[in-house]
Amino acid sequence: MTESGTTHSTVQAITAALKDKPGALLPILHGIQNALGYIPAESIPDIATALHLSRAEVHGVISFYHYFRDTPPGKQTIHLCRAESCQAMGGKQLEDHVKIRLGIDFHQTTADGKFSLEPVYCLGNCACSPAMQIGKDIYGRVSADTFDSVINDMEESA
Amino acid sequence: MSITIYVPCDSSAVSMGADRVASAITHEAAKRGISIELIRNGSRGMYWLEPLVEVATEKGRIAYGSVQAGDVPGLFDAGFTQGGTHALSLGLTEEIDYFKKQQRLTFARIGKTDPVSLTDYVNNEGYRGLKNALSMPQADIVKAVTDSGLRGRGGAAFPTGIKWNTVLNTPSAQKYIICNADEGDSGTFSDRMVMEGDPFVLIEGMTIAGVAVGATQGYIYLRIEYPHAFDILNTAIANAYQAGYLGDNIQGSGKTFHLEVRQGAGAYVCGEETSLMESLEGKRGLVRFKPPLPAIKGLFGQPTVVNNVISLASVPVILDKGGDYYRDFGMGRSRGTLPVQLAGNIKHPGLVELGFGLTLRELLYDFGGGSASGRPIRAVQVGGPLGAYMPESQFDTPLDYEAFAAIWAVLGHGGIVVFDDTVDMAEMARYSMEFCAIESCGKCTPCRIGSTRGYEVMDDIINGRDLDKNIPLLRDLCDTLLNGSLCALGGMTPYPVLSALNHFPEDFGINAKATAA
Numbered sequence: 001m002t003e004s005g006t007t008h009s010t011v012q013a014i015t016a017a018l019k020d021k022p023g024a025l026l027p028i029l030h031g032i033q034n035a036l037g038y039i040p041a042e043s044i045p046d047i048a049t050a051l052h053l054s055r056a057e058v059h060g061v062i063s064f065y066h067y068f069r070d071t072p073p074g075k076q077t078i079h080l081c082r083a084e085s086c087q088a089m090g091g092k093q094l095e096d097h098v099k100i101r102l103g104i105d106f107h108q109t110t111a112d113g114k115f116s117l118e119p120v121y122c123l124g125n126c127a128c129s130p131a132m133q134i135g136k137d138i139y140g141r142v143s144a145d146t147f148d149s150v151i152n153d154m155e156e157s158a
Numbered sequence: 159m160s161i162t163i164y165v166p167c168d169s170s171a172v173s174m175g176a177d178r179v180a181s182a183i184t185h186e187a188a189k190r191g192i193s194i195e196l197i198r199n200g201s202r203g204m205y206w207l208e209p210l211v212e213v214a215t216e217k218g219r220i221a222y223g224s225v226q227a228g229d230v231p232g233l234f235d236a237g238f239t240q241g242g243t244h245a246l247s248l249g250l251t252e253e254i255d256y257f258k259k260q261q262r263l264t265f266a267r268i269g270k271t272d273p274v275s276l277t278d279y280v281n282n283e284g285y286r287g288l289k290n291a292l293s294m295p296q297a298d299i300v301k302a303v304t305d306s307g308l309r310g311r312g313g314a315a316f317p318t319g320i321k322w323n324t325v326l327n328t329p330s331a332q333k334y335i336i337c338n339a340d341e342g343d344s345g346t347f348s349d350r351m352v353m354e355g356d357p358f359v360l361i362e363g364m365t366i367a368g369v370a371v372g373a374t375q376g377y378i379y380l381r382i383e384y385p386h387a388f389d390i391l392n393t394a395i396a397n398a399y400q401a402g403y404l405g406d407n408i409q410g411s412g413k414t415f416h417l418e419v420r421q422g423a424g425a426y427v428c429g430e431e432t433s434l435m436e437s438l439e440g441k442r443g444l445v446r447f448k449p450p451l452p453a454i455k456g457l458f459g460q461p462t463v464v465n466n467v468i469s470l471a472s473v474p475v476i477l478d479k480g481g482d483y484y485r486d487f488g489m490g491r492s493r494g495t496l497p498v499q500l501a502g503n504i505k506h507p508g509l510v511e512l513g514f515g516l517t518l519r520e521l522l523y524d525f526g527g528g529s530a531s532g533r534p535i536r537a538v539q540v541g542g543p544l545g546a547y548m549p550e551s552q553f554d555t556p557l558d559y560e561a562f563a564a565i566w567a568v569l570g571h572g573g574i575v576v577f578d579d580t581v582d583m584a585e586m587a588r589y590s591m592e593f594c595a596i597e598s599c600g601k602c603t604p605c606r607i608g609s610t611r612g613y614e615v616m617d618d619i620i621n622g623r624d625l626d627k628n629i630p631l632l633r634d635l636c637d638t639l640l641n642g643s644l645c646a647l648g649g650m651t652p653y654p655v656l657s658a659l660n661h662f663p664e665d666f667g668i669n670a671k672a673t674a675a
Contacts, residue, residue, distance in 0.1 A: 022458065023420075025440030030421055051440075064442040064599075067382050067424030079383075083344030084539055084586070085575045088502035089530070121426060121543075121593065122344040123383050125170050126501035126575070127205030127508055136385045140173035 004042065010035050011043040015050045025051060025061055029068055038069045066118075074109040074116035076154060078102075079133040082119045085126035089141075094130050097144040101151065114155065161194045161239045164212040164219070167273065168201035168354050169386040170347065175226055176209040182230040183211070192239060200355020202269035203509030204256055212251055215241040221248040256506060256525060261487060263495050264472045265511045268355035274393045276401055279358040285403065287477030291366045292411045299370035300326055303473060305481030307493025312338055312429075312466030313541065313570040313646070315492075315559045318473075321463060324453035325371040328461040333373035335364050335415075336438070336457060336464045339380040339387075340422050340429040343542025346573035348497040349467035351509060353380070353387035356471070357394035361417060363470035365404065366477055367463055368415040376417040377457075379434050382424050391419050426543075426597035430645045431464040433599060444601045445645045466571070468497060487513035492558045492569075502538075502575035503529045512557075519553040522576065533578035537662065539586075541570025543593055544650035546657035547583065568653065583662035588616035590654040594639075594647060605648025608639045612655070622667050629668065632659070 014031040018024050028047060032039050039062055048055045062068045080098055081091060099105055102115055109116040125131035128140025132147070139150065165180040166172075180196060187194045202210060207223035211233075220241040222233060229246060236244035248254055251269075262268075271278035279285065291299050304319025325333055337360065341349035352360055364376045380388055395417055398404040406414045420438060422428050428437045432446035435457045456462025472494065476484045485493045492514035498521060500507050505527035522528070522535060529535050537547045546567040548555070555561055562569045577586075591612030598605045612635055618628050636652035643649040659666055 023438050023440040026420065026423060026437065029423070061440070061442055065423035065425050067422075084543060084589070085345045085501040087586075087589070088575055088577045088581070120383060120424070121597070122342060122346075124341060124347040124350040125173050126345045126347055126499065126573070128170050128173055128208070129502060131173065133383070138169050138173040138386075140170060 007036065007040055007043065008046070011040075011046050015047055019050045025053070025058070029062060029065075033068060037073050038071055041070060075114050076134055077116040077118060079118050079120040079123070080106075081121070081123050081125070081129070081131045083122040083126075085122075086130035089129040091130040094142060094144060094147065098147060101144075101148060115151070161192065162197060162214040163194050163239070164197050164199045164214075165209060166201045166269070166355075167198035167386070167390075168208075168351065169384075170205055171201050171208040171210070172386070174205075174208045174224065178227040179209045179211060179225050179230065182227040186230050186234050187239075190234060192234075194239065197272050199271065200268040200273050201351060201509075202251060202257060203265070203351065204254065204506070205508045206506050207248065210248075210251075211238075213238055213241055217241070217250065219251045221251040221254065222246040223248055256508070256510075259525075260511050261495055261513055262511045263475050263484065263487070264352070264359070264468060265356075265497055265509065266475070267359065268351060271356065273355050273357055273390055274397060276358065276394075276397045276403075279356075283478065284358055284474070285362055287474035288362050288366055288369075288403070289409075291369050291477050292409065292413065296326055296370050296372065299366065299477065302476055302481040303370070306472075306476040306484040307481075307488070307491070308469060308472055308476065308484065309492070309559065310466055311468035311472070311496070311571060313343070313568070315569070318465060318469050321453055321465070322367065322371055324451065325373070325461045325463050328454050330461050332375070332458075332460045333371055334457045334460055334462040335367045335371070335373045335376040336431075336434065336462055337364055337376065337378040337467055337470055338429060338431060338434055338464055339378050339384075339467050340434060341384075341467065341571070342381060342426040342429045343544075343571050343573055345501045345539065345575035346499050346542060346571045347501070348499050348509060348572065350384055350387055352467050352471045353384065354390050357387075357391050358398065359471045359474055360391075360467055361394060361398050361404065363473035364417060365408065365415045366473050367465065367470060369408075369413050371461075371463055373461075373463065374414045374416060376415060377438055378417070378419045379422060379428070379438055380419055381422045388419060388421060395419065425599075426593075427599045427645070427647055430647065433645070434464065435462065442599070444599050445647075447644070468571075489513070489515035489556065490558050490560055492560070496557060496569070496572045498557065498572045498574060500526045500574055500576070503531055503535075503578045504576040505530050514558050515556050517554050517556050518548065518574070521557070521574065522553065526576065529576060529578045531578045531580075533580065535576055536579040536581055537577045537583065537586075537658075539575045539577075539654060540573070541568040542573050543590065544568070544646060544653055545570050545573075546653045547586065547661060548657070549661040551661075566653070566657070568650070583658040583665040584616065584620050584667075587655045587658040587666075588613050588620060590651055590658075591616055594651040597647060599647070602642070602644040602648060604638050604642035605644070605651075608635055608643075608648065609651060611635055612639070612651070619666055625667055629659070629666065
């Protein structure tokens with residue numbers, strides 16, 4: 001099956017399974033992003049048809065929420081906390097280091113496709129600031145050194 | 159007899175290496191042929207000691223912390239499975255001063271039990287509140303909550319019982335209970351601790367709310383940033399269904415309550431209750447005009463209770479021990495306890511649950527131990543990103559909704575973020591405006607445009623351009639945001655901005671003495 005064919009059938013299956021829930025759109029979008037890593041533009045007509053919405057309405061919801069993305073992410077997505085507690089513990093300096101180490105800014109993906117960098121406004125790990133999240137894993141009291149060693153390990157195992 | 163060892167599954171503990179410690183303990187015990195039972199408990203909330211490992215002994219649970227995986231063989235050598243002494247020994251967990259001095263009502267079980275074990279929950283006073291509620295008339299349940307003096311712990315501090323009463327008295331075939339678990343306020347983590355450490359208390363609280371107002375469907379709207387809470391809640395909900403604590407005939411009472419967790423998608427504004435309901439309905443999280451109140455016309459147009467996690471998690475103890483019991487804690491019109499979260503630049507960060515009335519200074523120094531950096535504490539932000547920055551001169555303010563309101567500050571969800579004297583308050587004010595611009599839902603102009611103009615003006619101020627014009631412009635902008643915004647996001651962004659300006663004018667390039675003169 002072609003790649004777009006796979007996408008199409010994945011979107012169809014997720015939409016069919018969830019469309020009858022009350023307020024089904026967010027669960028469907030989460031389902032698609034969990035399966036594909038992002039919400040491809042070509043999935044919008046399928047979702048709109050299933051929920052009797054216009055394509056504009058579906059696009060409007062996707063674009064409203066920071067978490068939903070319409071482009072493929074890197075192999076790992078790093079969510080770095082920018083909020084006050086992390087700032088109080090050197091979060092800004094860590095942010096500068098991370099951007100230099102990866103060579104990208106927020107909302108970008110490294111050229112080798114390994115890492116995407118996203119800001120996050122609190123991970124609820126404020127007692128262990130500064131904090132970041134990679135996939136489901138949360139890291140606390142992150143220093144420039146611990147960041148480098150986590151990233152180095154991931155690059156080696158990639 | 160098998161030895162019971164506790165290593166928290168709390169995501170902050172995990173962020174400090176708790177999973178690695180747990181597997182090192184399992185591995186080392188197997189290697190030495192020692193039979194152990196490893197329980198992944200919630201966190202006791204003493205985060206500078208995480209990962210905090212506990213061993214059950216005849217005298218009580220003995221704590222070791224903070225433990226890293228590399229410490230584990232040494233702990234076994236020291237006989238820690240029998241409570242042996244080691245450099246990381248902290249003695250009996252519940253005798254640790256920070257913990258012992260607390261009044262834990264809502265957090266009574268957290269850290270003690272296996273979060274997803276219904277047996278543990280029931281054996282530790284769980285589901286006693288629901289049992290009482292099921293034998294009470296609906297109005298009496300609401301009355302107990304009203305009598306307790308419980309006010310919404312999400313931030314607005316609206317009396318919970320009054321909200322419930324409105325929903326109870328609004329006739330409808332379908333009503334809803336929503337738990338607002340979109341704990342987006344930076345510096346707060348008590349909701350997360352409840353959901354990861356004692357999910358059944360939230361489930362029980364929501365079930366009681368459903369029984370009280372006649373709602374048969376509940377939703378927990380959980381922020382996407384809490385994936386561990388999502389898994390734990392779903393496991394606990396499945397266990398509750400299986401044991402007949404959720405579903406069509408709860409414990410044979412004939413009452414129905416269904417519960418589902420829904421994930422948000424990274425929008426701070428969805429913590430605002432009307433925006434949250436739009437999101438649950440599958441739309442952009444645009445704030446709604448009020449009235450109609452959600453209690454009358456809420457989710458899908460039906461009467462809806464929207465309460466914060468801590469509010470709902472405080473309900474079981476109220477129904478178990480009575481509204482009077484809960485009301486006897488606290489001060490003034492702030493009744494019961496508040497789980498305070500100490501965060502940022504503080505030596506002993508963590509969760510402190512106490513009756514209202516303690517001063518900020520007691521929290522920051524007696525509990526918090528001063529700053530983590532060892533430098534003087536210059537400012538604290540209380541109540542999340544929309545809370546005021548408070549200088550040292552206000553540290554004697556007691557934790558009380560009215561006392562905070564009197565000095566133009568907010569207690570909110572009880573988060574306290576500490577900054578030492580290296581902080582630049584003009585940068586923090588700029589950040590507040592930037593945050594508002596990033597998170598604005600865009601429905602009302604003061605918030606949508608004002609926040610962007612706000613950080614542009616702050617850029618000018620930080621660069622020292624035209625302060626004579628730009629400082630009044632900033633104040634004017636804040637006035638528009640404060641009075642013209644549709645919800646608290648735009649309406650309260652002036653709190654951190656203006657409090658920073660008023661208390662720390664020197665950071666804005668203003669000579670404080672000249673201004674005062």
